[in-house]
Amino acid sequence: METTHRSWELRPLDERVCARLQRDLGVLPTTARCLVGRGLVASADADAFLRPKLGQLRPPVGMAGFAEAVDRLRRAVASGETIGIFGDYDVDGATSTALLCSFLRSVGAETVVKVAERKAGYGFGEKQAMDLADRGARLIVTVDCGTSDIPAIRAARARGIDVIVVDHHQVPDSSDHPAIALLNPHRPDSTYPFRGLASVGLSFFVAAALRTALRERGWFSARPEPDVRTLLDLVAVGTIADLAPLRDENRVLVTAGLRELSLRRRPGLAALLELAAVPTDRPLDETDVGWKIAPRLNAPGRLGDAEPALRTLLAADAREAQLHASACEEANVRRRELQDQMYVEALADAEDAAQRNDAAIVVARSGWHAGVAGIVAAKIVDRFHKPAAVIAIDAEGEGRGSLRTPPGFDLFRALVACGEHLVRYGGHAQAAGLTVLADRIPALRAAFALQAAHRPAVAPPVAVDAMIALGDVSAQLAVELAQLQPFGVGNAAPIIAASGARVRASRRVGDDGTHLKLTLECERHATFHGAIAFRMGDRDPGVGATVDVAFRPELSEWRGEQRLELNVCDLRPATALT
Numbered sequence: 001m002e003t004t005h006r007s008w009e010l011r012p013l014d015e016r017v018c019a020r021l022q023r024d025l026g027v028l029p030t031t032a033r034c035l036v037g038r039g040l041v042a043s044a045d046a047d048a049f050l051r052p053k054l055g056q057l058r059p060p061v062g063m064a065g066f067a068e069a070v071d072r073l074r075r076a077v078a079s080g081e082t083i084g085i086f087g088d089y090d091v092d093g094a095t096s097t098a099l100l101c102s103f104l105r106s107v108g109a110e111t112v113v114k115v116a117e118r119k120a121g122y123g124f125g126e127k128q129a130m131d132l133a134d135r136g137a138r139l140i141v142t143v144d145c146g147t148s149d150i151p152a153i154r155a156a157r158a159r160g161i162d163v164i165v166v167d168h169h170q171v172p173d174s175s176d177h178p179a180i181a182l183l184n185p186h187r188p189d190s191t192y193p194f195r196g197l198a199s200v201g202l203s204f205f206v207a208a209a210l211r212t213a214l215r216e217r218g219w220f221s222a223r224p225e226p227d228v229r230t231l232l233d234l235v236a237v238g239t240i241a242d243l244a245p246l247r248d249e250n251r252v253l254v255t256a257g258l259r260e261l262s263l264r265r266r267p268g269l270a271a272l273l274e275l276a277a278v279p280t281d282r283p284l285d286e287t288d289v290g291w292k293i294a295p296r297l298n299a300p301g302r303l304g305d306a307e308p309a310l311r312t313l314l315a316a317d318a319r320e321a322q323l324h325a326s327a328c329e330e331a332n333v334r335r336r337e338l339q340d341q342m343y344v345e346a347l348a349d350a351e352d353a354a355q356r357n358d359a360a361i362v363v364a365r366s367g368w369h370a371g372v373a374g375i376v377a378a379k380i381v382d383r384f385h386k387p388a389a390v391i392a393i394d395a396e397g398e399g400r401g402s403l404r405t406p407p408g409f410d411l412f413r414a415l416v417a418c419g420e421h422l423v424r425y426g427g428h429a430q431a432a433g434l435t436v437l438a439d440r441i442p443a444l445r446a447a448f449a450l451q452a453a454h455r456p457a458v459a460p461p462v463a464v465d466a467m468i469a470l471g472d473v474s475a476q477l478a479v480e481l482a483q484l485q486p487f488g489v490g491n492a493a494p495i496i497a498a499s500g501a502r503v504r505a506s507r508r509v510g511d512d513g514t515h516l517k518l519t520l521e522c523e524r525h526a527t528f529h530g531a532i533a534f535r536m537g538d539r540d541p542g543v544g545a546t547v548d549v550a551f552r553p554e555l556s557e558w559r560g561e562q563r564l565e566l567n568v569c570d571l572r573p574a575t576a577l578t
Contacts, residue, residue, distance in 0.1 A: 063183065065182045069164045085111060388404055
């Protein structure tokens, strides 16, 4: 087992609050601690968290731009105007586009739709605006883009076309924005209490409010009224894929959306799940979206044109869905091939003596595909535990790169300091992108490594929610902790720790022994638990060792039998853990 380990940090909590929550909710002490650790100190709030319902959604009062967007859409529907919808090429953009298109068509509106192409660059451009105008659009709605696309919106307005922006990216200045409605939770004048909605969540609120506005004017007296709850599968997919915080409104929307997704009523999503061989005999969860659906929907946009993803989501029947889902699958296979090839080459460059001792890694080659640079950068970070930039250089000598980092290093701050070497850059602390001329890459490499050396990444401690005796881990605990799902950004899966566990058996499993399979023994209770430690094959403590283990208890099915297993988050030699 390796000699250096991350520190563990047990959350300090008010034990009286934990005891009260345990009593009021009738849950195990460990579950109560996990709830309090998420700031849920009132029993009513904790109960609502464990049982999210659509009725908990707060009305969009105070959401700047919302009323104007809904009213303009209502007038467009009522007057028979053709409505154009333009979305970004990622999953949030595609699901937002599909949601609004599906809803508007269900209320009788005429729509023309388009999603961005990577080669045309991010966002809504003048060419896209003119294309939708030429196709008859008298109103354009941009989703997951548009906030910063001022020239394109002005070009549309010059042709007499109103533009509504539904977006959740940062707002530089909304005071003189040319859109007739800028719906963005980050507007400084927005007073809605939750700012974490993805564009697809905002689109759902718009659809629900538009249905109400149309109903109040008798629109459905002669046509069926759509059930907006059937759109929630799209909301779940887009929200999870965009790594939006799974708290508050997002938690409610995603929970309901996963239930809808589990019914597999949307042909395109059903086809993707079938291609991914996701079992039909269990409810779907956030991992099915993040690991099975999202990569397939993302793949076409990564490689060029996201149109197959949109067509999959809009497919009317199984045959059409299978056709377009197969195109997404082919793109995903190609994406994996490109990614694997790039990783091998990037790994060789990263291990070169010239930057082996640098505090950061910058690798660049001609012929690489910029669409998978971010995935490769993340794999380089996992391998070397350093900030990394992977740059694809095109035929004109311009490099487009993606950056990733271990926790504790601010990429955006580093790029600001390296700005003199860059054409443009953007992003945030953990993930960023840049454009750089090929002849400036050596200078960028030196400057970026210098920034990493001055502010080295420091791995945060393992945040332990609760301590427990290994013998007290039970199926009931696994069931109760599963009620805290969906897990993700803003709602990490709880981590439980037990000290003094004895290793009864251990073996390396998976490709090249990547993972570690363990049997852990609690001598005091004479109990045994199977455990799996992913990507810890090189940390085998050996049979007979006594260890502390941080884990998540999980239930799985094997040949019709339910099994309790510990999903190990960290492992270290036994200490006086308190």
